[in-house]
Amino acid sequence: MTNGDDSSAATAVLCVECQNGVLGPDAVLPALGADSTILVDTLARLLCTARSSGIQVIHATHEGNVGARIPGTARLWRSLGPATAHWEHGTPETQVVSALFDTVDLVVPRHHGLFPTLDTELIPVLRGHGIATVVLVGVSLNVALPFTAGHLSQSGFRVVVPRDAVAGTPPEYAEMALRHSIAMVADLTTTDKLITRWSSR
Known part of the structure; x- marks a missing residue:
């Protein structure tokens, strides 16, 4: 992590799609779910320390697309569109994995798009x-x-990514994505380093 203001008041942990339909036993992307088996335990440790250190935890979830049409031409939409057609607010698939949720957390759902910041409330919520x-x-x-x-x-925003608290598939590609893409726009660290830093405050 580089120098800068990382005080608890200025920091949030953003959990992207850590929900039952993505990381649960009935995940719509089974290969990702299989490659993420230890991710939930790692995230639980990180989020517990974040909350006890006064750091806001925010869950960015996907609650299914509004409307019946597949919303884009991407191959991902063609596979996920039918699999998530029944998702809506309150269905089990859209709920945060129970081991990662606390009532003090914020949940910011979206109903469109491939990622949670574009044309959603998330960035205004962070700034607010x-x-x-x-x-x-x-x-x-x-x-x-x-x-x-x-x-x-x-x-x-300054972006920090603990490399053991994120996942992709296959694992060898995930490592390459961290090294050659994420590292260009974020500071890479580890869960243990963040826990030690936050616990020492």
């Missing part, structure tokens, strides 16, 4: 809470996280 540094975690390094990291960085 005075957030300067976003610790970005969750899934996936294939699509959502690179777009989100780039958009946050371009929007003026």
Whole structure:
């Protein structure tokens, strides 16, 4: 992590799509779910320390697309559109994985798009809470996280990514994405380093 203001009041942990329909037993992307088996335990440790240190935890969830049409031409939409057609607010698939949720957390859902910051409330919510540094975690390094990291960085936020608190598939690609893409727009660190830093305050 580079120098800068990472006080608890200016920092948030943003969990991208850490929900039952993505990381649960009935994940719509089984390969990603299989490659993310230890991710939930790592995230639980990180989020517990964040909350006890006064750092806001925000969950960016996907609650299905509004309207019946597949919303884009991307191959991902063609596979996920039918699989998520029944998702809506309150369905089990859209709920944050229980091990990662606390009532003090914020949940900012979206109903469109491949990542959670474009044309949604998320960036205004971050700014409204005075957030300067976003610790970005969750899934996936294939699509959502690179777009989100780039958009946050371009929007003026400092982005920090603990490399063991994110996942993609296959794992060897995820490592390459961290090294060659995420590292261009974010500071890479580890969960243990963040926990040690926050615990020492």
